[in-house]
Amino acid sequence: MSETFEPVIVGFLCNWCSYRAADLAGTARIHYAPNMRPIRVMCSARVEPQFVLKALREGADGVLIAGCHPGECHYVEGNVKALRRYVLLKRMLRQFGIEEERVQLVWAAASEGTVLAEAVDRMTEQIRALGPLRWYDSVVVPASGSLIGDDGRESAATRTRTAKEK
Amino acid sequence: MATKHKPKFAMYWAASCGGCEISVLNIGEKILAVDEAFDVVFWPCVADYKVKDVEGYRDGYIDLCLFNGAIRSSENEEMAHLLRKKSKVLVAFGSCASEGCIPALSNLTTAEATFRAVYTDNVSTDNSQGILPQPVTKVPEGKIRIPSFYQTVKCLEQVVPVDYIMPGCPPEAHQIAAVMDAIISGAELPKPGGAVIGAGTLAVCHECPRQKNEKKIARFYRPHEIVPDAETCLLEQGIVCMGIATRGGCGALCPKVGMRCEGCYGPLDDIPDQGANMVSAIASVIEAGSGPLGGVDEAALEREIEAALETLADPAGTFYRFSMAQSMLQRVRSNGS
Numbered sequence: 001m002s003e004t005f006e007p008v009i010v011g012f013l014c015n016w017c018s019y020r021a022a023d024l025a026g027t028a029r030i031h032y033a034p035n036m037r038p039i040r041v042m043c044s045a046r047v048e049p050q051f052v053l054k055a056l057r058e059g060a061d062g063v064l065i066a067g068c069h070p071g072e073c074h075y076v077e078g079n080v081k082a083l084r085r086y087v088l089l090k091r092m093l094r095q096f097g098i099e100e101e102r103v104q105l106v107w108a109a110a111s112e113g114t115v116l117a118e119a120v121d122r123m124t125e126q127i128r129a130l131g132p133l134r135w136y137d138s139v140v141v142p143a144s145g146s147l148i149g150d151d152g153r154e155s156a157a158t159r160t161r162t163a164k165e166k
Numbered sequence: 167m168a169t170k171h172k173p174k175f176a177m178y179w180a181a182s183c184g185g186c187e188i189s190v191l192n193i194g195e196k197i198l199a200v201d202e203a204f205d206v207v208f209w210p211c212v213a214d215y216k217v218k219d220v221e222g223y224r225d226g227y228i229d230l231c232l233f234n235g236a237i238r239s240s241e242n243e244e245m246a247h248l249l250r251k252k253s254k255v256l257v258a259f260g261s262c263a264s265e266g267c268i269p270a271l272s273n274l275t276t277a278e279a280t281f282r283a284v285y286t287d288n289v290s291t292d293n294s295q296g297i298l299p300q301p302v303t304k305v306p307e308g309k310i311r312i313p314s315f316y317q318t319v320k321c322l323e324q325v326v327p328v329d330y331i332m333p334g335c336p337p338e339a340h341q342i343a344a345v346m347d348a349i350i351s352g353a354e355l356p357k358p359g360g361a362v363i364g365a366g367t368l369a370v371c372h373e374c375p376r377q378k379n380e381k382k383i384a385r386f387y388r389p390h391e392i393v394p395d396a397e398t399c400l401l402e403q404g405i406v407c408m409g410i411a412t413r414g415g416c417g418a419l420c421p422k423v424g425m426r427c428e429g430c431y432g433p434l435d436d437i438p439d440q441g442a443n444m445v446s447a448i449a450s451v452i453e454a455g456s457g458p459l460g461g462v463d464e465a466a467l468e469r470e471i472e473a474a475l476e477t478l479a480d481p482a483g484t485f486y487r488f489s490m491a492q493s494m495l496q497r498v499r500s501n502g503s
Contacts, residue, residue: 050442053494070467071459080459080467084449087471088481092445095274095482097499107464139499143317 007061007127009120011036012047016074017110018066024113032117033124036064043067044105045078049089052103057140061133062102064123066116069107079107101126102133173229175204176220177259178249179211180235180242181269181319186260187211189336190232193343203350204230208249217245223252230349232259232332236269236491237320240301241313250326255358258322261335265432266491268335270319273490273497274482277317321491329358333365335430335488338416341365366415367435370427374409374418376400381451385477394424401451404477406484411443430488439494441485448478 013019019040025032041047044067052063065086067079086105093103104123108116132138179187191197207228208215231253237243250256261267272280286293301314322328332345341364348355356363371378378399387404394400400407400421408429409421420427433440454474455467478484486493 048442049445050439050494053439053442057494070455070462070464073459077456077459080455081450083468084452084455084471084475085445087468088445088449088475088478089442091475092441092481092485095480095498096495135495135499140318140496143497143500144320 005128005132007035007124007132008059009036009062009064009123009127010055010060011038011064011066011120012041012044012051013038013116014044014067014074014079015040015042017068017072017112018044018106018108018116020110021066021108021113021116024110025117026113028113030113030117032121035124035127036120043073043075043078044082045073045075045085047082047085049085052089056098056102056133057135059134059136061130062104062123062127064119065103065105066108066119067105069109072109098133099130101130172205173203174207174227175200176206176208176228176231176249176253177211178208178231178233178235178245180233180245180263180322181238182235182260182262183268184211185336186232186234186262189260189334189339190342192339193346194339196343196346199350200346217248220248220252225251226254228253230255230257232257233322234260234263234336236262236266237316237322237325238269239313239315243316243325244313246322246326255329256322256326257330257332257363258328259332260337261333261430261432261488263322264331264333264492265489266319266321267430267488270321270489270491271483271487273319275498276500277315281315318497319491323360324491328360330355330361330363332363333413333431334416337364338419340417341415362413362435364415365413365431368414369434370409370412370414370416370418370421370431371399373414373416374399374421374427376421378402382453382456383448383451383474384453385474386479387477388479389426396424400424400426406448406478408440408444408485408487410447411437411440411485428487429485432489432492440489441482441493444485445481449475 013022022038044065047065055063065082067082070080073079083105090100090103106119206213208220231249233246233249233256235242237246258264262269281298285291285298286296299312301312303310345364376399377397379402381402383404385404386406389405392403392405394403394405401410405426407421407426409427411433412427412429413431413434416431429440433443437443452474454471
């Protein structure tokens with residue numbers, strides 16, 4: 001792993017709390033890692049598992065989902081649904097060889113700018129230690145060739161991108 | 167006997183079990199209409215044509231080619247390229263060709279581990295010298311080549327362009343018959359370029375006659391752990407039925423007889439990943455965490471949800487049983503921790 005590796009974290013932030021927490025962290029001039037690319041969603045429950053998989057496939061080293069504390073959801077229990085999905089998704093990702101630290105869920109209320117900033121700092125360092133993920137280029141593409149040696153007839157098509165891009 | 171004016175028909179199997187061929191024969195006496203309408207010019211299962219014959223055909227000679235089976239080896243891929251070149255209409259026939267199916271479950275492990283399981287560690291295999299198949303073997307007379315084994319199982323569409331996709335493990339006979347009828351009668355088919363034919367556009371649940379109520383699943387059961395009642399939705403009973411995330415068209419055959427839908431018709435239109443879709447659906451209907459939330463202990467809530475979901479065995483293998491090759495992640499990361 002090179003010294004200059006900067007993790008790319010895609011952050012899905014709930015409009016009603018965590019996005020405001022990020023805003024607050026900004027206006028309060030809290031210094032924290034610039035590695036998260038925030039995406040505002042209306043609720044942490046808006047984050048479908050396929051969003052997470054797509055982010056990972058297309059180059060993210062980690063995904064952060066941030067929502068309101070349980071009991072404080074703008075839509076009553078959206079965040080609990082997000083938690084259930086997250087727990088199941090995490091178990092499934094483990095089967096694909098993806099470390100737990102790469103996908104995280106944090107609760108950050110609108111007043112908790114420091115909580116969000118600390119979560120981003122912590123996650124950035126954890127992923128920096130794990131190294132890059134680069135799923136498509138380092139997992140899908142290298143495994144597209146053949147197993148044993150090269151029998152000299154490997155077709156060019158095995159090295160091209162999948163026909164149906166996700 | 168091949169006559170000139172009849173359209174030419176071919177069917178090929180790559181990494182598959184042969185069930186697709188059986189399903190074609192299952193269309194009953196309609197097979198006579200197929201025989202009447204087409205000349206079979208290649209179909210290893212039923213007719214004695216060789217690859218050499220296919221190589222000899224001019225490009226586009228075959229009017230309709232049903233290709234079943236996944237791309238597991240270099241031979242599968244070569245045949246895919248050959249048949250693409252020789253066929254006017256190439257159909258990814260069945261779940262293996264359309265999305266990987268059971269062969270692609272081995273994408274959850276490595277090819278090396280697959281070889282170990284098959285050739286050395288298998289309890290019924292005696293291979294004390296640890297001999298593994300090699301793509302090239304030197305013998306006194308020269309070199310012997312066999313196809314090489316790919317690290318990742320792919321579906322047909324990932325190696326050649328496909329005109330139509332016909333899902334199912336296997337595609338149901340009535341769907342095959344309907345498609346054959348349409349082709350023979352010259353009815354208009356959807357625009358080629360990967361369109362799904364011979365399947366529904368709604369989920370399996372839509373065809374399932376079981377009683378559906380509001381779902382609150384306390385825990386999950388594997389099929390051998392429970393005798394489902396005959397009336398209620400299987401998912402409500404804690405059986406991981408994939409019907410909610412699976413394309414219909416099969417007539418909900420499995421849930422009708424008390425067996426969970428395993429998802430063989432693949433995801434619905436515009437759903438890029440069946441497994442992710444299933445995670446989303448399942449997580450919405452479990453009971454854990456549905457109690458009052460005021461002043462809830464966050465760590466306890468997470469543990470409660472974890473405990474409920476712990477009863478769901480092998481999520482990746484269950485949710486991607488048929489669609490691993492077409493999924494977003496596609497395979498395991500073997501260089502990870």
